[in-house]
Amino acid sequence: MGNETSACNLSDKAIAKLESAIGKEFVFLDMPHRAVRSAVPAPFPLHEWEKHIPDVVVMPQSTEEVVEIMKIANEFRIPVVPRAGATGLADGAVPLRGGILLDIKRMNQILEIDEANMTATVQPGVGMMELNKVLGRVGLFYPDDPASYPCAIIGGRIGSGGFSLIGGGFGHVPDLVISMEVVLPTGKVIRVGGGGGK
Structure with a gap:
């Protein structure tokens, strides 16, 4: 799990800040974590999933961690797409421009x-x-x-x-x-x- 397995376009500084904000173990650069979060069931064209792979996946656990992620994204002008179960038909969880995929499933209290x-x-x-x-x-x-x-x-x-x-x-x-x-x-x-x- 590191940059060697990633096509990440984010700067090392942005990645380091994300890791510092929420913990390195919850910042994913490897292709499996990114690819599985690149599409939704329908009606988005699944055959185009490779065009919409996020650069990094983050999994915060609190509002405070989301705040830090958004500050970093704002500082470096990185698009952010939140993702929940991604089971619906609204296509809102597709990272159309890469960037940060903010997976909320650890915020489950x-x-x-x-x-x-x-x-x-x-x-x-x-x-x-x-x-x-x-x-x-x-x-x-x-x-x-x-x-x-x-x-x-x-x-x-x-x-x-x-x-x-x-x-x-x-x-x-x-x-x-x-x-x-x-x-x-x-x-x-x-x-x-x-x-x-x-």
């Missing part, structure tokens, strides 16, 4: 279940099935049921504004999210909306 207000505060890498297992213990559930449900990730559903058949009765994803913490390209963190906990 359920931070708070507020039974009284029927809300959950989660990191974006939480799997929907796992969330509903936890919610089910207190008689609640997250009402979103895409075809990719067993491997769908909350952040990806929010990022793509996902909808499902069950949304006709309970609301689609944009109706279900009451607030978000968002890291801007500059690394600034803002909060959108007025609800939620931690």
Whole structure:
């Protein structure tokens, strides 16, 4: 796992900063890690996956680490594409211009279940099935049921504004999210909306 196996176009300085920010073990330059994250199921043309391989894959675990990644990307003018489960049809997880592929799957903590207000505060890498297992213990559930449900990730559903058949009765994803913490390209963190906990 190193530059010798990578066609990376990022400078050594940018890579070193990424490794310092989140740990070398979570910065991937090798082709298998990069190639597997270069396409989505459909309708993006899978036969063109080689044109859209990210230069590096990073896997942060916290908002603070995402902040550092975005600051580095901003400093070096590197495009960033976030990726969750990449199971949907919105094509938003394809790194069209290479750069940094920000894989959120390590950001998988359920931070708070507020039974009284029927809300959950989660990191974006939480799997929907796992969330509903936890919610089910207190008689609640997250009402979103895409075809990719067993491997769908909350952040990806929010990022793509996902909808499902069950949304006709309970609301689609944009109706279900009451607030978000968002890291801007500059690394600034803002909060959108007025609800939620931690």
